[in-house]
Amino acid sequence: MSTMPPAIPQPETTGRYLVLLNDEAIDSGIQTLSDRAGVHDFAHTADFSDSAPSPEVLVSEQPLVFDELGVAVVDLDPNQLQSVNMAVASTTSLMTVEPERVVYALSDGGMQPDKREALEEGVTLNISVGYLKGYRDAINNLVDHLIPAADLAAGEAAEVAQISDPGFTWGLLRTRTNTSSRSGLGIRVAVLDTGFDLKHPDFLGRMMISKSFIEGETAQDGNGHGTHCIGTACGPQNPSVLPRYGVAYNAEIYAGKVLSDAGSGADGGILAGINWAIANECAVISMSLGAPTAPGQSYSKVYEQVAQRALQRGSLIIAAAGNDSNRSFGQIAPVSHPANCPSIMAVAAIDNRLRVAPFSNGGINSEGGQVDIAAPGVDVYSAWPMPTRYNTISGTSMATPHVSGIAALYAEATGARGQVLWSQLIRNSRRLWLRSRDVGVGLVQAIQ
Amino acid sequence: MAKVKITVSIAENHLNQILDVTQDLRSAGxxxxxxxxxxxxxxxxADADQISAIAQVPGVSSVEREQSFQLPSPDSPIQ
Structure with a gap:
């Protein structure tokens, strides 16, 4: 025996329609509405003072054009609607048509009028919206306390199965890099790390500039970390051995060695690397490095000023949130230096099943210490110095170059740099059923 | 007194006089x-007890002690 699921409320509509006009040909769109559907006598918001039509016009049946938005609001009977739908399909002057919806201010409790009426009739108590909100909050609070936080966080994630494909690493699949039409062509990506294996066979013939900021060491990677990170950010489209593991396969690689072969470095060398990358007009500066911070610790004012200047000059700095957490034991460490600067994008690590990596740091500290975005950082396969050639490791260091490579894809496609590029990464990320403390806005997604 | 490594950021309105500010930083120790x-x-x-004087140099925005970074060993599974 089955019961009917509760009906999902359908949006109320007004009977009018919104027609999205091609904003490069608004007049021609209006002409099309007139020719095909017989809609005439448009009012234009541009004719009203402050472009704000009077309330009478908004509720009247007169067709109205919002000139600044490129949208027309019109009454359409079923025949006219069909004509407009055909015009949308067959012309370039009309983009879409959809029913106008009834929208209520949330301060009214977000309830439809009939429901509110029914409530007032059926329940003789004088229930205010404020009372209902208080009741709701109390219940939510109670539920939050009764259900362990881990279960809440698991939620959707528990349902997510692993994905795999012999042609691509799981990180490229989860970020939709495998289907992106972009390659980072013409974009310079600086990776400040332990250098690079300049003789790696997967990178022969690639545009590559390298420089060492470590005294007594060349840019040749004697560690492996830098080669792995560059592999993820900029690895080839068609490596001789599958799977593909690199994002921006046509980007120009700027390998700055700011960490020694033993994996150590200091602010002076890292700042020199940033200075070098900006001078070379690198749109993206990838830094899979960090020093732990204490709870309550503020960010570096020097790095923040540097990061702001970098953004102004068209260079986006992306850094690892750090690996100091031990979430299996409930320990979440704050975002590392310098990823904790407000103007540096802090990257957390997630796994193939879209769960926060147990080591990934969280937004514990205020003042910019939040996680901004998440990327694949568990069991990440990428390049490694020869003769090993490939290695699979985990860390926010591995998540960071996923974001950096994807930033290069956006930079190529849209021409965006600095703060605008930052916004595009954030706006297009995939929201997750996880806390923003742990994953920021969610999982970075490649432009298609 | 042992020297400490420092990083100094120059204020926005002194960026085009960074060499002059640098000369003043030298004079401050x-x-x-x-x-x-x-x-x-x-x-x-700089000597640790000179840092406050360095922070007072006109055109200096911030003075911080240099931090160091250390990656885990290359054979560590978490990087």
């Missing part, structure tokens, strides 16, 4: 190693 005009930063070293 800083051993300057690098002047990075692209990002407006001067790095070097």
């Amino acid at each position: 800083m051993e300057v190693e690098h002047v990075m005009d692209g990002i407006g930063v001067v790095t070097g070293a």
Whole structure:
């Protein structure tokens, strides 16, 4: 025996329609509405003072054009609607048509009028919206306390199965890099790390500039970390051995060695690397490095000023949130230096099943210490110095170059740099059923 | 007294006089190693008790002690 699921409320509509006009040909769109559907006598918001039509016009049946938005609001009977739908399909002057919806201010409790009426009739108590909100909050609070936080966080994630494909690493699949039409062509990506294996066979013939900021060491990677990170950010489209593991396969690689072969470095060398990358007009500066911070610790004012200047000059700095957490034991460490600067994008690590990596740091500290975005950082396969050639490791260091490579894809496609590029990464990320403390806005997604 | 490594950021309104500010930093006791005009930063070293005087130099925005970084060993599964 089955019961009917509760009906999902359908949006109320007004009977009018919104027609999205091609904003490069608004007049021609209006002409099309007139020719095909017989809609005439448009009012234009541009004719009203402050472009704000009077309330009478908004509720009247007169067709109205919002000139600044490129949208027309019109009454359409079923025949006219069909004509407009055909015009949308067959012309370039009309983009879409959809029913106008009834929208209520949330301060009214977000309830439809009939429901509110029914409530007032059926329940003789004088229930205010404020009372209902208080009741709701109390219940939510109670539920939050009764259900362990881990279960809440698991939620959707528990349902997510692993994905795999012999042609691509799981990180490229989860970020939709495998289907992106972009390659980072013409974009310079600086990776400040332990250098690079300049003789790696997967990178022969690639545009590559390298420089060492470590005294007594060349840019040749004697560690492996830098080669792995560059592999993820900029690895080839068609490596001789599958799977593909690199994002921006046509980007120009700027390998700055700011960490020694033993994996150590200091602010002076890292700042020199940033200075070098900006001078070379690198749109993206990838830094899979960090020093732990204490709870309550503020960010570096020097790095923040540097990061702001970098953004102004068209260079986006992306850094690892750090690996100091031990979430299996409930320990979440704050975002590392310098990823904790407000103007540096802090990257957390997630796994193939879209769960926060147990080591990934969280937004514990205020003042910019939040996680901004998440990327694949568990069991990440990428390049490694020869003769090993490939290695699979985990860390926010591995998540960071996923974001950096994807930033290069956006930079190529849209021409965006600095703060605008930052916004595009954030706006297009995939929201997750996880806390923003742990994953920021969610999982970075490649432009298609 | 042992020297400490420091990073100095130059204020926005002194960026085009970074060499003059650097000269004043030397006069205040800083051993300057690098002047990075692209990002407006001067790095070097100073006695710990000179740092407050260095922070007072006109055109200086912030003075911080250099932090160091250390990756885990390359054979560590978490990087």
